[in-house]
Each structure stands twice: as structure tokens, then as C-alpha cells.
Amino acid sequence: xxxIGIGLGLGLFQGGGGAAPYVGFLDSxxxxxxxxxxxxxxxxxxxxxxxxxxxxxxxxxxxxxxxxGLDTTALMSFVGTGVLDNGFITTWYDQSGNGLxxxxxxxxxxxxxxxxxxxxxxxxxxPSIRTAINAIWMNTSVNLNNAALSTFKVIxxxxxxxxxxxxxxxxxxxxxxxxxxxxxxxYYYGNGTGAESSISAGLTLNSNFIASTLxxxxxxxxxxxxxxxRGTSNVNKQTxxxxxxxxxxxxxxxFVNEIIAYGSGDSLSTCQAKQNLIxxxxxxx
Amino acid sequence: xxxxxxxxxxxEQEAINAREACDAYYGIPVGPDDVxxxxxxYRFAELNTPQFWYIVFDESLTPILGTPTEFEVLxxxxxxxxEL
Numbered sequence: 001x002x003x004i005g006i007g008l009g010l011g012l013f014q015g016g017g018g019a020a021p022y023v024g025f026l027d028s029x030x031x032x033x034x035x036x037x038x039x040x041x042x043x044x045x046x047x048x049x050x051x052x053x054x055x056x057x058x059x060x061x062x063x064x065x066x067x068x069g070l071d072t073t074a075l076m077s078f079v080g081t082g083v084l085d086n087g088f089i090t091t092w093y094d095q096s097g098n099g100l101x102x103x104x105x106x107x108x109x110x111x112x113x114x115x116x117x118x119x120x121x122x123x124x125x126x127p128s129i130r131t132a133i134n135a136i137w138m139n140t141s142v143n144l145n146n147a148a149l150s151t152f153k154v155i156x157x158x159x160x161x162x163x164x165x166x167x168x169x170x171x172x173x174x175x176x177x178x179x180x181x182x183x184x185x186x187y188y189y190g191n192g193t194g195a196e197s198s199i200s201a202g203l204t205l206n207s208n209f210i211a212s213t214l215x216x217x218x219x220x221x222x223x224x225x226x227x228x229x230r231g232t233s234n235v236n237k238q239t240x241x242x243x244x245x246x247x248x249x250x251x252x253x254x255f256v257n258e259i260i261a262y263g264s265g266d267s268l269s270t271c272q273a274k275q276n277l278i279x280x281x282x283x284x285x
Numbered sequence: 286x287x288x289x290x291x292x293x294x295x296x297e298q299e300a301i302n303a304r305e306a307c308d309a310y311y312g313i314p315v316g317p318d319d320v321x322x323x324x325x326x327y328r329f330a331e332l333n334t335p336q337f338w339y340i341v342f343d344e345s346l347t348p349i350l351g352t353p354t355e356f357e358v359l360x361x362x363x364x365x366x367x368e369l
Contacts (some may be wrong), residue, residue, distance in 0.1 A: 053320075053321050056315075057313060057319075058316065059315075059318075059320060059321065090321055103320055105322040106321070106322070106324070106326040107321050108325045
């Protein structure tokens with residue numbers, strides 16, 4: 001059963017306490033191609049986190065609290081706390097500075113953040129967005145190539161790992177196989193029709209993970225979860241694609257807190273350093 | 286291949302008409318600046334012969350579209366053909 005709660009809604013100051021200026025993840029590791037999160041990722045970012053549709057179909061932007069976490073007070077005030085009050089994400093704003101917001105214009109396909117007056121959270125109580133297989137996804141205009149790519153995804157798995165495509169591509173037929181974990185706990189590369197490869201991602205049921213795929217060239221790929229390398233692949237694969245949050249088919253049935261993508265392939269040590277910094281906020285491992 | 290519970294249409298225009306009926310029923314869009322533009326979206330069964338358009342069932346659609354049926358939609362084969 002999904003754990004539902006009010007959540008922390010708190011941000012952290014990476015630089016320490018006191019009057020230290022806010023330092024977000026992207027201040028330490030800038031130049032992301034796109035960055036979606038329920039926390040503030042960059043000190044200079046002045047936009048909102050998400051735009052939410054509530055049960056009566058009206059919409060409102062939700063920003064951050066003073067500590068850089070999601071403004072859950074504003075969220076619950078807007079959506080409501082009654083058993084008939086539900087909140088869905090229409091827009092997940094891109095904090096990278098590139099303005100590549102993720103959107104879903106169809107009500108029945110929008111990810112959910114509030115159900116029956118309670119906010120979805122991850123295992124540690126942070127706000128989290130509910131996704132589901134074959135039904136829930138968001139479109140972006142983020143153009144990437146899987147020969148030069150690093151992704152960082154903060155997820156909570158659900159009760160089934162057979163489909164966990166946290167990132168997809170826009171081809172409605174072939175979108176489900178990009179850089180995702182699904183089908184027996186594996187990460188798969190490719191587009192569902194050509195030569196592909198899989199790497200066991202080390203996922204377990206109903207758990208939080210920081211998951212990365214590193215694509216340093218068309219034949220140099222690596223999967224890292226919770227700062228542990230899970231394997232490499234040298235299958236030759238190079239494909240341009242437009243990123244989708246949660247694959248339209250075979251998407252993750254679980255929860256997503258954060259997705260950050262870079263247009264270059266990190267070394268293992270750089271990836272581990274980034275995951276460790278993310279982990280200082282979420283406390284996953 | 287997947288078995289889908291939903292509504293099947295021979296032409297795209299029929300699917301568009303069904304989508305618009307749902308939008309009218311739920312009053313979408315509510316505001317001019319709203320992101321939400323449709324209640325439900327139709328899909329294209331590209332790999333089927335003959336091809337068709339369909340809407341996946343949700344109980345919110347029953348008052349507008351009626352009782353759903355079940356039909357097959359072809360999807361690319363999986364798992365992939367090469368594993369480490």
C-alpha cells in the first residue's frame with residue numbers, strides 16, 4: 001500500500017546552518033539539460049515547482065517554502081484536505097534555466113500528488129508524485145541523445161518492479177525502453193525494437209532509490225543506483241530522443257521526487273558524488 | 286500485444302468527437318490559462334491491421350461514452366533481444 005502522509009516539505013541548506021546562503025544541487029553541479037524536482041535546485045531559481053489541478057478542475061502554481069522544500073501549506077490549502085480532494089500535476093517546472101517544462105494537458109493522464117486530502121510521500125516523508133503504468137506521463141521538449149547522457153532520478157518503487165520506466169521518449173510505440181528499470185528489475189537501453197541490453201539495477205519493492213544511467217558514448221554505458229555501480233554495457237546504441245517523464249507504456253508504478261538530466265556522460269566517481277549530494281537531502285542510503 | 290478495456294473507433298474523427306464530448310461534459314478547459322485542455326486523450330493502434338483509434342476506459346467516461354469493450358492492441362515485442 002502506498003504510504004500517504006503530510007510529508008516534511010522542508011528544504012536543506014547544503015552549506016550548513018545559520019545564515020548561510022541557500023545552495024541547491026544545481027549550484028554545485030550546473031548545466032543540466034533539464035531539472036524537475038519538488039525541492040528548489042538552484043539558488044537563483046525564482047519560479048514555481050509545480051502547477052496543480054484540483055478536483056474542481058481549477059489550477060494553481062505551487063512554489064517553495066523558505067527552506068527550499070515544496071510549499072506543502074499552499075498545496076494543501078489549494079487542493080483541500082477532504083476525502084474528495086485530489087491534486088494532479090499539470091506542469092512540472094524546469095529549474096535548469098532552459099525553460100523546458102514538463103506538461104500533461106490531459107486530465108486522466110496527469111500524475112497525482114494529493115489523494116483524498118492527503119499528500120503522497122516517499123518512504124522518508126518527502127512529497128512525491130504518483131505515477132502509474134500505461135496511463136501517467138508528462139511530455140517535455142528536452143532533446144537528448146543516449147550516447148551522451150547522465151540521468152539522476154529519485155524514485156520510490158511500488159509493489160511491482162515489472163515496469164518502471166521513469167524516463168521515456170515521445171514515440172508512442174517505442175517510448176518505453178529508454179534508460180529505465182523495468183522487466184525483472186533491470187535497466188534497459190534502446191528503443192524497444194533494436195539491439196538492446198539490460199543491467200540489473202538492484203531495485204527492491206516499496207523502497208527509495210537514487211538511480212542513474214550514464215551514457216558516455218554509444219558503446220559505453222553504466223547503471224548506478226544508490227552510489228553503487230550495477231553494471232556496464234557496450235552494446236552499440238545511439239538514438240536521439242525527446243524526453244518524457246514516466247514512459248507512456250511500461251512506466252513506473254510508484255513515485256518520483258526528482259529527475260535531472262545532463263547532456264553528457266559522467267564518470268562513475270562524478271556520478272557517485274552527485275548521488276551522494278542528492279542523498280544528503282533525501283537520506284535514502 | 287495488450288488487451289485494452291475501452292472504446293474503439295474506426296476513424297480518427299470519431300475519436301476526436303468522443304474526446305470533445307468528454308471535454309464538454311466536464312467543462313474543460315475551465316480557464317484560459319489552464320494547462321489542462323482535455324479530460325481524456327485517444328490513442329492510435331498503429332500496429333494493428335486494420336489500424337484504429339481507441340480511448341482507454343476510466344469509470345469517469347461511462348456517463349459519456351457508455352459501456353466499454355475489450356480489444357487487442359499490438360505493441361512492440363518485449364523483452365529485448367539482447368541481454369548482458
